[in-house]
Amino acid sequence: MLLRSTPSPSCTHATAVQDGPAGKAAPEKSHSKPVRDRCVSKTKGYLEVVKRTEAVVVDMGTGYFKCGFAGEPWPSHIVSSVGNHPQETQGEPEETFIGRVLQDTCVPLNLISPLTHGVVVDWQSVQDILEYIFQTEMQIWPEDHAVLLSVPPLCSMADKKKYAEMMFEGFHVPAVHLAYQSQLSMYSYGKTSGLVVESGHGASHVVPIYEGYVLRSITGSVDYAGLDITNYLMQLLNESGYTFTEYQRNIIEDLKERCCYTSLDLMQDLNLPLKKQQADYELPDGHLITVGKERFLCAEALFKPSLLGSQQPGLPQLTLGCLEKCDADINKKLVRNVLLCGGSTMMEGFPDRFQSELSRMWPSDKVLITASPQRKSSVWVGGSILASLHSFQKLWVYRKEYEEWGPSCIFKKCF
Structure with a gap:
């Protein structure tokens, strides 16, 4: 799994972090257990003790998990959603390779995609990835942080409960809020409609x-979506004489981001002189390849999915x-x-x-x-803004509520 750490650009619309589960941040990140600085928050007629620490915002996507602290302008950690299990070896326990560990291992690996079309299909792998992010990348204890988690717009009730169960039972977080990805994206624009x-x-x-x-x-x-465009671009390149495989998909992804574009007039671009269609791309081994009309043909699939064999x-x-x-x-x-x-x-x-x-x-x-x-990263940015608002703090679902009502408690304050 490839990890990308992105520098935080200036962001004028990010709201200052407020007190509560999304309140004050610990000044240092450390593997050692931090000293707890507790405050008391009143909710639903009882008192809930929670740590005063900034909330963590997690956007779980099919391609990448984007994570960081509420109030920041940009996610501090962007980690591939793809993990790997080693091929079965008799008598050995199963492990999951995530993040930079993937680059260091030489054992044969089986690719694991825990989300398909935005929907979780492997909850254990999702939990493994989150554990890696919290412990190795962010170097935090999740039980000390409220977590705002994004979910797809058509997420089922069963999956919403499963998200809550994973966060409270698996990571023992003090508070959780689930929000639709589309809503968070809208908040990043400063809109309510x-x-x-x-x-x-x-x-x-x-x-x-x-x-x-x-x-x-x-x-x-x-x-x-994007994965299909990447696969279609690889198909077009192979039809033109190259021999890329699925194991080189990350190269095609990078080529797509650097060289490809959406045509405003397809026929006009197809009739351009060959040299105006082309762009050079340097492979990781230093070799140059020339990409022609594939640069703009791949994006056509977003407007004509029939190119992908889809009837949608x-x-x-x-x-x-x-x-x-x-x-x-x-x-x-x-x-x-x-x-x-x-x-x-x-x-x-x-x-x-x-x-x-x-x-x-x-x-x-x-x-x-x-x-x-x-x-x-509009989903994550919107989550960062939302979890920082003073008016939002009453919408956290606390562990006490989970213990009293079970996973259904999320429907009292979310969605």
């Missing part, structure tokens, strides 16, 4: 949110479908607040192409699309 169009690594969603309320019944979801609608069509299902007074507001989120929307030219396609389909109102430069 909007049509969130998010396309990450494993899934894409179009989520109408009105006055803070997620309209789940008309939320649109498709199971293609393209992102503009999915967005149109959501708008058509909204009441007239709601869609007039949403169409002026279309918010792009997720790494797949970061490809150069995507916002302009999406604006053009959606405006053509919805001519009755002016479509206004906003694309934040930090939208690749």
Whole structure:
């Protein structure tokens, strides 16, 4: 698993951390158990003792886990969601290799993807990854930190309970809050209403949110996203004469981010002179390869999923479908607040192409699309802002509530 540590850029909209579970931070990170500085918080008629320490925000994605402390402008740790188990060896216990350990081991490994299309399919691997992040990367004790965890917009009730159970039973955290990824993305824009169009690594969603309320019944979801674009790019490159394999997918991912773009006029780009289509890319071994029309053909799959063999609608069509299902007074507001989120929307030219396609389909109102430069991590940024607000502190679900009500306690304060 590849770990990327990202420097924190300046961020003028990040709110100062307030007292409570998301309050004061310990000045140093250490493997040694910190001295507890406790305060008393009153909730639901009883007193709950919690440590005064800053909250941890975790955005669990199909491609990456993004983690950091509330109030920070950017996640401090971005870790691949893919772990590995060694191939079975008779008589030896199973281990999970995560993070930098993957680069040091020479044993044969089996690739493990604990999330598929944003949905957890291997809870033990998810817990292993979080344990690695907390202990090795962040160097914190989770039982000393409230945790805000993002969940997909169509997350089932059973999975929501499982998230709560994992955090309270597996990590013994003092307080938890679960929030929809789409809501957190919207908060990163400073909005309370909007049509969130998010396309990450494993899934894409179009989520109408009105006055803070997620309209789940008309939320649109498709199971293609950035990983599919990467695989399609690899297919196109191999058809042109290269021989990339799935074990080199990280190279293709990097090539996609550095060289590829979304065409505003496909026929015009296809008719460009060959030299204007091409770009050079340096492989890890130092060799240069030349990428041509594949640079812009791969992004077409977000608009024409049939290129991937999918019968699902393209992102503009999915967005149109959501708008058509909204009441007239709601869609007039949403169409002026279309918010792009997720790494797949970061490809150069995507916002302009999406604006053009959606405006053509919805001519009755002016479509206004906003694309934040930090939208690749908009879920985490929104969570950082939310968990820092003084008004939010009453929405933490405390361990005492979990012990009294069980996993269903999260529905009292979340969603």
